[in-house]
Amino acid sequence: MLRWGQTVFSQLEQLSLHGSCSLCERTTPDIFCQDCSRHLKKYQYPHWDMDTSLDPPLLAWGRYEGLLKQALAQLKYNQKTKIAQSLGQWLGLAWLNTHPSTRGTILVPIPLHVDRWKQRGYNQSLLIAQSFSHVTGLPLAKQGLVRVRATSAQFNLSRPERFCNLEQAFKLAPDFSKQSRKQSILLVDDIYTTGATATSALQTFQEAGLDVIAIAVVARADNF
Numbered sequence: 001m002l003r004w005g006q007t008v009f010s011q012l013e014q015l016s017l018h019g020s021c022s023l024c025e026r027t028t029p030d031i032f033c034q035d036c037s038r039h040l041k042k043y044q045y046p047h048w049d050m051d052t053s054l055d056p057p058l059l060a061w062g063r064y065e066g067l068l069k070q071a072l073a074q075l076k077y078n079q080k081t082k083i084a085q086s087l088g089q090w091l092g093l094a095w096l097n098t099h100p101s102t103r104g105t106i107l108v109p110i111p112l113h114v115d116r117w118k119q120r121g122y123n124q125s126l127l128i129a130q131s132f133s134h135v136t137g138l139p140l141a142k143q144g145l146v147r148v149r150a151t152s153a154q155f156n157l158s159r160p161e162r163f164c165n166l167e168q169a170f171k172l173a174p175d176f177s178k179q180s181r182k183q184s185i186l187l188v189d190d191i192y193t194t195g196a197t198a199t200s201a202l203q204t205f206q207e208a209g210l211d212v213i214a215i216a217v218v219a220r221a222d223n224f
Helices: 002-017 034-043 066-076 081-098 114-119 124-136 160-164 197-207
Strands: 044-051 057-063 104-110 145-147 169-170 186-194 212-220
Touching: 002 057, 034 044, 034 057, 034 066, 044 212, 057 066, 057 081, 066 081, 066 124, 066 186, 066 212, 081 124, 081 186, 081 212, 104 124, 124 186, 169 197, 197 212
Parallel strands: 057 212, 104 186, 186 212
Antiparallel strands: 044 057, 145 169
16 A cells, blocks of 8 residues: 555656646656647748848747737747747747857847846747857847837737827837947847837837848738
């Protein structure tokens, strides 16, 4: 009886040592179970989507659809912050495959306004950028850019309203322009839809005479 009890306890202990999938809650030692990881990668662009028609170019890891869209929502709104680790790694690997040598480049995540940060407790773009930095070895300016206006949520706005909503929404952090004058900037965000957020951030850097070489995002929406 004791042996049976010990066996059950051992099994329960082993289960407790494992986490659960951030999407389906199955027991797994990883952030995603094998099924969810395989499903997520169905939304990955075959050769990554480096859109050079945009200026600066846009690198997107995958399509903003299905389970990838769900994963980003869980990260953004449901405190599933571990998701950023995997997504940031995948995005970082995509960057290394398209840009094997990018010395002199610094990562800058798209920031949240301080009120939104306090409400949510974290900035999902920063978490993605931290994982991206770990994979690529590129330095990270956690607060290189500051959001100075508490803008309305973008998801219920039209394309023109999104651009208007984000006008002059950002400024550079104190001394950032001096520190980064000789470095190229890679903007990092979770999602690219209309490009309104990236455009506003880009204008802020351009006005300071800083060079943004690309924008890297986990997912791109194709219906805007």
